[in-house]
Amino acid sequence: EAQVTQNPRYLITVTGKKLTVTCSQNMNHEYMSWYRQDPGLGLRQIYYSMNVEVTDKGDVPEGYKVSRKEKRNFPLILESPSPNQTSLYFCASSQQGDYGYTFGSGTRLTVV
């Protein structure tokens, strides 16, 4: 089944403790992207990647890092999480930039 898999689904952590949210897609897509979803704000793009080793900032990149060492994986790294990063995070992939994205099921992160 074609899908984007994120892990974990739920995560509660403490301020300052580094964490990684993994994302993997099995569709051989070139493009991958991370979003955060907050009530009343829709989805906001954090980072995106056009191919292996090619990444760029979205609208809200502060406090996040990404890497794209393999085509299928695009992990999101929070080196020092803060409470304002409490949110619902989605990873998505697409065969090309100006094309519909397939989203994962989301990771609900709480930073206390």
Added chain:
Amino acid sequence: GENVEQHPSTLSVQEGDSAVIKCTYSDSASNYFPWYKQELGKGPQLIIDIRSNVGEKKDQRIAVTLNKTAKHFSLHITETQPEDSAVYFCAASGNNFNKFYFGSGTKLNVKP
């Protein structure tokens, strides 16, 4: 960057009626406009999209219209069914088709 506004934030219709959700965008260079449906506890799912060289696109009960001059686009759902109840998001690609800007979402409730 691009700014996408979406209205209404909530919409309640009777089963069988039509529903219309409207979005406006600010960047005249935007050329790709997808619509996503998000059910509770799931990631957004692409339902229809339109490109700037097309004024209207239809897929069964769903249609999207685009007015590039006025910089607005709309989602039309006819003969609504209870399973259409969800949150709908519009998006625009901006002048960099790798970046996407989402509206704040419309919660559609279809009453049986």
